[in-house]
Amino acid sequence: MKVYGITVSYYTGKLEAYLRYKGIGYGMASPYADAKRIREETGAIQVPMVLRDDGRWMSDTTPIIQQLEKEHPAPAVMPADPVVRFIALLIEDYGDEWLWRPAMHYRWSYEHDRALLSRILVDELMGFMKLPRFMKLMLIKRRQRIGFVVRDGVTAETRSHVEGSYRNALANMTAMLKNRPYLLGETPSIADFGMMGPMLRHFGQDPTPAEIMRNTAPAVYEWVARVWNAHAMAGKPAFVDDVPPEAADMLKEIAETHLVQLAINAESYGCGLKHFDMAVQGTHYKRLPVSRYRVWCLEKLRETFAALRPDEQQRVRTLLPYPATEILWHETMAIRSGYDEERKAPFNKAINVYGTGVPR
Template identity: 45%
Template structure:
């Protein structure tokens, strides 16, 4: 076990309104790992990060010994291995697997709705383009209104209208968000965290879309306030919980109220991952797919998400025999098993993402591709 001091100072580079930076901040807070947050600066940090970690993305962590890290999921796994005592991973292997599944779904599936709410509505786009133009782009010798309009265009072309959002599917995507809120309202009215009285990796994963997006951007925040106040409480509770002082225990097994979340993973996220893998295999950079009754036209391909699907398979295969059988039964009940294994071989590049958390091969979504 590494002494927590040995890795200090931990510098977290990103933005204070970024999805994955916010996720990692929640992790560091909950684990009591001291860090300082540094706002990345454009364009200077693009080349620097490409050199240090292989791609430009946030967050990036620099350890006290000078090493750079990337990818919130792999960074968390690395810290958990360094500091296993009082961690965010449940001791029950089946629960640990479902934490990884929920984390991945929170990371990858809720990204598009989060981007939608921020950049589609003028209230969000106005507020956050100003914030990011000042936070990340102040060294650019361009008037602020130009920086803001560059940002809005980039984010919309990269992540909303450029990633499968159309006028026609806005109601479907927003209905999916409303369903998520109803499901979470039920859960957090019953207990403080997804797996009981202490925060797990699944809560940390879900803090990605919620902490710096849904519970911050004006339009989704108002929806949460009105329809799911227990979710707002959970966002603040997670931020204010320190595992070292947490006496709470895990629930037994997979609580029934997580079932609807797993049903949605089986009917939306995993089929989307399959469609993405098909597109990558076929060399298509854009693809159309209908999942959960919502049609996404011109979604961007993502090599990273092919690797995510492979990671989920690897986590399952790493389970000991008995929990593996129980886990499989739960996956089958919720329609997750078939799409998890639908493709026989996945179009992964040789050695893809094997350097994580110190080096990435692919960005999650290539906005410029």
């Protein structure tokens, strides 16, 4: 398969880590050479996009990995125990959607990070543009900072909370890695691949957050390399058969941050709004863009929860005894995104994370 991606991209790194682990062969390609075709085939320009040997296109790493798990079942990255699997999928969603803001903030708010990353992106993506290099550098810095930092609610008031989310993720992962090499067992699960999105190509590589990771969370620094170097062995995957107590702080953090945002985002989408305000752990965020895609993420988590047996649902509730987690089961939160109603993902037309419109 051909992976259209970028060498410094969050979700491309997540998918590559998974493909390497599973031993699924792939070659990398630049999305910009084929941008028009990709948009026609897949509905949105985002990376990664996958062109398979059978000619079909796949988009969005969460359904892509679920599809590939069906085609390459052994060894599984989805834990066999349904409760552990649900928690692993929740951690994946938190890695995908909550840590995105701090990852973009560190990359585009700090001078060293911004200077380095704009050079890499200009050289990788903008060769075809007939503009002087200094203008391309200015354009890309502005696009990324305005689009993903300023418009995503990072201000003087929220900045230290945004950075705190990164530090909390490091501390919570360090606790989970104390007794085992991967977050939920002796072999990597979907929770590890979800956390590789932010941790590999952003926090582990960008100068400012990488320094923080090395100095305050060397176990996470080591884990990034461990997941990257992991190769699926024949035989059984080895996951915990119950969520370990060391995961408690991580789950509390997810409930207090990501689930609060998912709930307000979905309610705002349901009311037809384009922006919303939210208070998270006492910090007030203003005018965040509503995301239809994240309404769909919540729908998927709710479907997975609803498919659990009553005793399994009870185990999840015991692990997540926080008000915000009600959104995973409460009927008032059954807001439909209308996205992928035909359930074709990852073979459907994709949508970008921000926005409330329909796919092209």
